[in-house]
Amino acid sequence: MRVSTRLRVIRRRLLQALPVLVLATFVVFGLLKLMPGDIAITLAGENATEQRIHEIRELYGLNRPFLVQYGSWLVNAFQGDLSKSLATGEPVAASIARAFPNTLLIVVLAMGVALGLGIPLGLLAASRPDGLRDRVVTSVASLGIAVPNFWLAMILVAWLALDLGWFPATGAVPLKDSIPQSLHHAILPALALAAGGVAEVSRQLRSSLVEILSSPPVRTLRAKGLGAGTILWKHGLKNAGVNLLTVATLLFNRLLAATVVVEAVFAISGMGNLIVNAALTRDLPVVQGVVFVMVLVVITVNLAADLLYTVLDPRIP
Amino acid sequence: MTLHRLLTWLRSDLRAALSLAYLLALLLLALGAPLIAPYPVAAQDVDNTLASPSAAHLLGTDDLGRDVFSRMVHGASATLYASALAVGIALLLGLPVGLLAGTLGGWVDDAISRFIDALLSFPSIVLAIAVTGALGIGLTNGMIAVGIVFSPQLARLVRARALVVRQELYVDASRCFGASTARILWRHLLPNTVQPVIVQVTLLLAAALLAEASLSFLGLGIQPPSPSWGSMLARAYQNMELAPEQMYAPGLAILLTALAFNTLGEALRVALDPTTQR
Numbered sequence: 271m272r273v274s275t276r277l278r279v280i281r282r283r284l285l286q287a288l289p290v291l292v293l294a295t296f297v298v299f300g301l302l303k304l305m306p307g308d309i310a311i312t313l314a315g316e317n318a319t320e321q322r323i324h325e326i327r328e329l330y331g332l333n334r335p336f337l338v339q340y341g342s343w344l345v346n347a348f349q350g351d352l353s354k355s356l357a358t359g360e361p362v363a364a365s366i367a368r369a370f371p372n373t374l375l376i377v378v379l380a381m382g383v384a385l386g387l388g389i390p391l392g393l394l395a396a397s398r399p400d401g402l403r404d405r406v407v408t409s410v411a412s413l414g415i416a417v418p419n420f421w422l423a424m425i426l427v428a429w430l431a432l433d434l435g436w437f438p439a440t441g442a443v444p445l446k447d448s449i450p451q452s453l454h455h456a457i458l459p460a461l462a463l464a465a466g467g468v469a470e471v472s473r474q475l476r477s478s479l480v481e482i483l484s485s486p487p488v489r490t491l492r493a494k495g496l497g498a499g500t501i502l503w504k505h506g507l508k509n510a511g512v513n514l515l516t517v518a519t520l521l522f523n524r525l526l527a528a529t530v531v532v533e534a535v536f537a538i539s540g541m542g543n544l545i546v547n548a549a550l551t552r553d554l555p556v557v558q559g560v561v562f563v564m565v566l567v568v569i570t571v572n573l574a575a576d577l578l579y580t581v582l583d584p585r586i587p
Numbered sequence: 588m589t590l591h592r593l594l595t596w597l598r599s600d601l602r603a604a605l606s607l608a609y610l611l612a613l614l615l616l617a618l619g620a621p622l623i624a625p626y627p628v629a630a631q632d633v634d635n636t637l638a639s640p641s642a643a644h645l646l647g648t649d650d651l652g653r654d655v656f657s658r659m660v661h662g663a664s665a666t667l668y669a670s671a672l673a674v675g676i677a678l679l680l681g682l683p684v685g686l687l688a689g690t691l692g693g694w695v696d697d698a699i700s701r702f703i704d705a706l707l708s709f710p711s712i713v714l715a716i717a718v719t720g721a722l723g724i725g726l727t728n729g730m731i732a733v734g735i736v737f738s739p740q741l742a743r744l745v746r747a748r749a750l751v752v753r754q755e756l757y758v759d760a761s762r763c764f765g766a767s768t769a770r771i772l773w774r775h776l777l778p779n780t781v782q783p784v785i786v787q788v789t790l791l792l793a794a795a796l797l798a799e800a801s802l803s804f805l806g807l808g809i810q811p812p813s814p815s816w817g818s819m820l821a822r823a824y825q826n827m828e829l830a831p832e833q834m835y836a837p838g839l840a841i842l843l844t845a846l847a848f849n850t851l852g853e854a855l856r857v858a859l860d861p862t863t864q865r
Contacts, residue, residue, distance in 0.1 A: 290701060412846060418801070418838065421800075421820060530712055534804070545717065549720030561709065
C-alpha cells in the first residue's frame with residue numbers, strides 16, 4: 271500500500287517535470303529567434319561569403335517551419351549532438367564535456383563551504399534570537415548577499431594570491447591530473463562563490479528555526495525543563511531539515527549562475543568562460559549548448575530534491 | 588501611504604531611513620552627474636595614469652589617465668538607469684501575465700505557471716548572458732535580457748496574490764452584484780498586488796544592479812568609453828597587479844547600493860505586512 275502510493279508520487283513528479291523540460295528546451299531554441307535581422311547573415315558575421323551564409327541556413331534548417339526546426343534540434347540535442355561552434359567548428363558537446371568538470375568542482379566545493387559555514391552560523395543566530403550573536407550574524411549575512419561575488423574574487427586574488435602568494439591567482443587543474451593541485455586552484459574561486467551562499471543558508475535556517483522554536487510544542491518541551499541544546503538539535507534542526515533541502519536546491523541553482531562571473535576572474539576554462547566568449551562573438555550554437563546543459567542539470571537536481579522530500583517528510587503527498 | 592505615515596515609519600526604522608536617504612542622495616548624484624563630476628567621462632590626462640588620490644583627482648586616475656571620481660559619478664547614472672530599465676521591463680512583462688493567470692485560473696493558469704516554472708529553472712545570469720548574446724551586446728540589450736529573466740518572479744508573486752484575493756468574500760459579493768471579470772481585476776485584484784509588488788521591486792533593483800555589474804564586468808553590458816561600476820571593475824581587474832586599489836571604489840559602491848535596496852525592501856516587507864506584530 272505504502273510502496274504503491276510512493277510510486278504514484280514519483281510518477282506524478284516525473285510527469286510534472288516533463289512539461290517544464292519541454293518548455294525550457296523551447297526557450298533555449300527560441301534564443302535563435304531573438305536575433306534581429308536575417309539570422310543566417312547575422313550569425314555568419316562580417317565579410318561572410320554567400321556560401322557560408324548558405325551553410326548556416328542549412329545547419330539550422332532555417333528554410334523549414336519553426337516547429338520542425340525545433341523538433342530536429344531537440345532530437346539531436348538529446349542524442350548528444352549540440353551542433354558545432356561557428357567560430358572553431360568544434361562540436362559543442364566536446365567543448366562542454368571539457369569545461370563542465372571545472373565548473374562542477376568549484377560549485378560543489380562552494381556548496382560545501384556554504385552549508386558547512388551557513389548551518390553553524392544559522393544555529394548560532396537562532397539559539398538566542400535578537401541577541402548580540404544573532405545581530406552580528408544577520409548583519410554579516412546582509413553584506414554577504416549584497417557583495418558582488420566577482421569583486422570578492424578580485425579582493426581574494428589581490429590579497430591571498432598576489433600579495434601573500436598562498437594560492438594560484440588563475441587557472442584550473444583537472445581533478446584527474448592531480449587532486450591536491452586541483453583543490454589548491456579551486457579554493458579561492460569556491461570561497462568567492464560561497465559568500466552569498468553562506469549568507470543565504472544561515473538566514474533561511476535562522477528564520478525557520480526561530481519559527482519552530484517559538485511553536486507551542488517546543489514551548490511545552492522547554493516548560494518541561496528540556497535543555498536548550500537538546501531542543502535545538504533534536505527538535506529544531508530535525509524539523510528544519512526539509513527547509514534546508516529547499517535552500518540547498520535553490521543554492522545550487524544560484525551558484526551555477528554565479529560561477530559564470532567568478533570563472534572570468536580566475537580565467538578558469540569552465541562553462542562560464544565558454545558561454546561568455548560565445549556571447550561576445552555571437553557563437554549561438556555554443557550559447558545554446560551551455561544553457562541547454564545547465565537547465566538540464568538544474569531540472570534534474572530539482573526533481574531529485576522533490577523526490578527526496580517524499581522520503582524525508584511523510585506528510586508531503 | 589500618506590506622507591505623515593511615511594515619516595513616522597522612517598523615524599521608527601533607522602536602517603530603512605538611512606537606506607532611503609543614501610538612495611535619494613545617489614539619485615541626485617546620478618541626475619546631476621554632468622554638473623557634479625569635475626571632469627568629462629573620457630577626458631584623459633596621459634602623463635598621469637594610475638595616479639594615487641590627490642586634490643586634483645579625489646580617487647586618483649585610471650590606466651588611461653581618466654579621473655576615477657568623475658567616472659564613479661557618471662557610472663552612478665548608468666548603473667541606476669540600467670537597474671530601473673531591467674526592473675521596469677520585468678514589471679511590464681510579469682505583472683499582466685501574473686494577473687491573467689491568477690484571475691482566469693483554469694488551463695490558462697496551468698499553461699502560464701508551467702512556463703514560469705520553466706523560466707525559473709534557468710540560472711538567471713546565464714539566461715541573461717544567452718539572451719544578450721542573441722540580441723547583441725550593449726547596456727540596453729543586456730538590461731532587456733535581465734528584465735526578461737526577472738519577469739517570472741514577479742508573475743509568480745502576482746499570480747499567487749490574485750489567486751488568494753479572488754477567493755475573498757467581498758470579491759464574491761461583487762461578483763454576485765454582476766461585476767465583470769475585468770472590473771474585478773481592476774478594482775480588487777490589481778490594488779491588492781501593489782504592496783507585495785513594491786517590496787519585490789525594491790529587492791529586484793538590488794538584483795538588477797548586481798546583474799548589470801556582472802554583465803558589464805564581462806564586457807557584455809555597457810560599452811566604452813561610457814563607464815558603469817561593473818565596467819570600471821573590469822578595467823581595475825586588468826590593472827590589478829599594478830594598481831590593486833583601483834578596485835575598491837566601484838566595488839564598495841555596488842555593495843552599498845545593493846545593500847541599501849535590500850535593506851529598504853526587507854523593511855518595507857515588514858512595514859507593509861499586516862500580519863507581522865510590531
